[in-house]
Amino acid sequence: MAGDKSEQTKDLVLQTALGMLRTRGYAKTTMRAIAAEAGVSLGSAYYYFASKDELVLELYRESVLEQRAAANTALAGRKGLSDRLKVALHAGVQALNPYHHFGGAFIASALPPHTAVNPFGAASTQAREEAIAIFADVIDGTKIPAYLRSQLPELLWLAYMGIVLFWVYDHSEDQRRTHTLIDGAAALIAKLVALSRLPVVKPLVEEALALKARVQS
Amino acid sequence: MAGDKSEQTKDLVLQTALGMLRTRGYAKTTMRAIAAEAGVSLGSAYYYFASKDELVLELYRESVLEQRAAANTALAGRKGLSDRLKVALHAGVQALNPYHHFGGAFIASALPPHTAVNPFGAASTQAREEAIAIFADVIDGTKIPAYLRSQLPELLWLAYMGIVLFWVYDHSEDQRRTHTLIDGAAALIAKLVALSRLPVVKPLVEEALALKARVQS
DNA sequence: ACTCATATTTGAACACGTTCAAATATGAGG
DNA sequence: CCTCATATTTGAACGTGTTCAAATATGAGT
Numbered sequence: 001m002a003g004d005k006s007e008q009t010k011d012l013v014l015q016t017a018l019g020m021l022r023t024r025g026y027a028k029t030t031m032r033a034i035a036a037e038a039g040v041s042l043g044s045a046y047y048y049f050a051s052k053d054e055l056v057l058e059l060y061r062e063s064v065l066e067q068r069a070a071a072n073t074a075l076a077g078r079k080g081l082s083d084r085l086k087v088a089l090h091a092g093v094q095a096l097n098p099y100h101h102f103g104g105a106f107i108a109s110a111l112p113p114h115t116a117v118n119p120f121g122a123a124s125t126q127a128r129e130e131a132i133a134i135f136a137d138v139i140d141g142t143k144i145p146a147y148l149r150s151q152l153p154e155l156l157w158l159a160y161m162g163i164v165l166f167w168v169y170d171h172s173e174d175q176r177r178t179h180t181l182i183d184g185a186a187a188l189i190a191k192l193v194a195l196s197r198l199p200v201v202k203p204l205v206e207e208a209l210a211l212k213a214r215v216q217s
Numbered sequence: 218m219a220g221d222k223s224e225q226t227k228d229l230v231l232q233t234a235l236g237m238l239r240t241r242g243y244a245k246t247t248m249r250a251i252a253a254e255a256g257v258s259l260g261s262a263y264y265y266f267a268s269k270d271e272l273v274l275e276l277y278r279e280s281v282l283e284q285r286a287a288a289n290t291a292l293a294g295r296k297g298l299s300d301r302l303k304v305a306l307h308a309g310v311q312a313l314n315p316y317h318h319f320g321g322a323f324i325a326s327a328l329p330p331h332t333a334v335n336p337f338g339a340a341s342t343q344a345r346e347e348a349i350a351i352f353a354d355v356i357d358g359t360k361i362p363a364y365l366r367s368q369l370p371e372l373l374w375l376a377y378m379g380i381v382l383f384w385v386y387d388h389s390e391d392q393r394r395t396h397t398l399i400d401g402a403a404a405l406i407a408k409l410v411a412l413s414r415l416p417v418v419k420p421l422v423e424e425a426l427a428l429k430a431r432v433q434s
Numbered sequence: 435a436c437t438c439a440t441a442t443t444t445g446a447a448c449a450c451g452t453t454c455a456a457a458t459a460t461g462a463g464g
Numbered sequence: 465c466c467t468c469a470t471a472t473t474t475g476a477a478c479g480t481g482t483t484c485a486a487a488t489a490t491g492a493g494t
Contacts, residue, residue, distance in 0.1 A: 005460090005472090006471075006472075009472085009473095030449080030450070030451085031450080031451060031452085032449085032450080032451090040473080040474095041473060041474045041475065042451095042452090042474085042475075043453090043454085043472095043473065043474055043475070043476095044472075044473055044474075046451090046452070046453080047471095047472065047473070050452095051451080051452080052451065052452090120386055162379075166432075169337055177432050180428075180431055180432055181428070181432045184424070184425075184427075184428035184431065184432070185428070187424070188421065188424055188425055188428065191421055191424075192421065195417065195418075195421070198417060200412065200415060200417065200418070201412075201417070201418070204405065204408055204409065204412070207401070207404070207405055207408075208401075208405055210401075211397075211398070211401035211402070211405065214397055214401065215383075215394050215397055215398045215401070222442090222490090223441075223442075226442085226443095247479085247480070247481085248480080248481060248482085249479085249480080249481090257443080257444095258443060258444045258445065259444085259445075259481095259482090260442095260443065260444055260445070260446095260483090260484085261442075261443055261444075263481090263482070263483080264441090264442065264443070267482095268481080268482080269481065269482090435494100436493100436494080437492100437493085437494080438491100438492100438493095439490105439491100439492095439493105440489100440490080440491090440492100441488100441489080441490070441491095442487105442488080442489070442490085443486105443487080443488070443489085444485105444486085444487070444488085445484105445485105445486100445487100446483105446484090446485095446486105447482100447483080447484085447485105448481105448482085448483075448484100449480100449481095449482090449483105450479105450480080450481085450482100451478105451479095451480085452477105452478085452479090452480100453476105453477085453478080453479105454474105454475105454476090454477085454478100455474105455475105455476095455477105456473105456474085456475095456476105457472105457473080457474070457475100458471100458472080458473070458474085459470100459471080459472070459473080460469105460470085460471070460472085461468100461469100461470090461471095462467100462468100462469095462470100463466105463467085463468095463469105464465100464466080464467080464468105
């Protein structure tokens with residue numbers, strides 16, 4: 001049937017694009033270059049992918065899977081929220097490392113609300129849920145106050161987005177500053193979660209959760 | 218002398234660009250359109266401004282001045298951190314309102330590390346300091362624990378950047394959700410600052426400050 | 435007034451992402 | 465095998481930001 005050949009061509013374009021994005025970076029991965037390398041015409045590439053962003057979105061999706069896989073490996077045998085959070089975050093940004101030379105291009109094409117790659121947008125719902133699941137894995141088996149438990153993965157993901165943003169700008173060698181940030185932030189978050197049982201702190205956390213709910217609707 | 222005429226032309230291009238950006242938005246404000254409207258050639262526009270981003274940076278700078286002016290007006294007569302923070306933040310995003318239809322374009326051209334408009338980058342140092350000064354104004358005359366005082370403006374600016382990011386994506390009518398977020402966040406921050414005197418909370422805040430310092434170097 | 439180095443201006447040109455009408459291939463129904 | 469609607473492919477074209485060599489204007493030093 002036609003679907004088969006079509007599917008093959010689409011996949012050829014996609015794999016070519018992903019490969020070029022990884023090896024040559026965002027800027028040099030031109031739609032024309034992708035088409036040429038894949039041996040199809042420019043128009044054909046656009047027949048399967050409406051925009052370059054749509055191809056970058058695929059890369060983003062793959063990177064999230066890589067991040068989660070790396071995090072899960074790193075989580076094995078780790079106990080305690082602080083430790084688990086640390087290793088998951090380190091593994092996450094390490095999985096992102098091949099894309100650091102993208103510089104802002106990744107972020108730039110990711111953040112505009114109308115683009116497909118926007119991590120908060122509809123098109124990346126699936127990837128976002130996958131990313132949030134990383135932090136569901138992280139808190140799995142740790143002791144978290146019940147009133148906080150269900151919301152924590154999403155909150156941790158939000159913090160992770162902040163860390164990734166920091167990472168994008170981090171040009172220190174091997175992104176040392178990002179790793180410093182992760183160690184510190186993980187320890188802080190764990191302590192905050194522990195403190196969230198205390199009568200002085202609990203109302204504050206509850207208020208934050210209520211605000212989050214109010215703001216999302 | 219030559220500097221005069223040159224300065225005039227540069228200013229003509231700039232003012233034309235700012236006007237068009239405000240009225241027609243980012244996408245429709247083409248370098249060609251700017252040049253045509255200003256009555257100069259395309260090349261001339263580029264002689265004075267190396268990129269479109271550089272012109273957007275000027276708009277960003279102006280917007281920061283507007284934000285600060287609006288915040289200062291709103292701050293008059295307000296007492297208490299929560300209140301002052303609220304009115305300053307509301308005034309800030311309200312001053313940004315004319316640019317909301319920029320959508321992601323503003324952010325997109327602002328966030329890539331290499332571009333001029335990046336609020337964390339070197340090119341916008343001046344604008345960033347101006348923005349941070351807003352929050353120095355906010356805490357002026359309020360009671361803040363001494364160990365926290367000097368770092369607080371920058372921390373509040375960071376929180377504000379988060380709010381602006383939220384605002385970019387906020388398509389609720391009149392950005393109601395952003396204003397809800399501001400009210401809630403301001404109240405929370407004020408409570409957290411108050412709590413930061415307590416022996417249980419203080420070490421955590423101190424740890425956060427230490428991390429911030431460590432990560433910046 | 436003249437010279438000439440420098441400042442400014444110009445418009446063509448480039449590569450890019452994207453669109454589109456037209457050409458071609460495909461395959462189900464006869 | 466033929467027909468023809470539909471799926472796919474093509475390459476030219478558009479408008480964009482940006483670059484650049486060439487043309488022109490300017491003004492200080494003589």
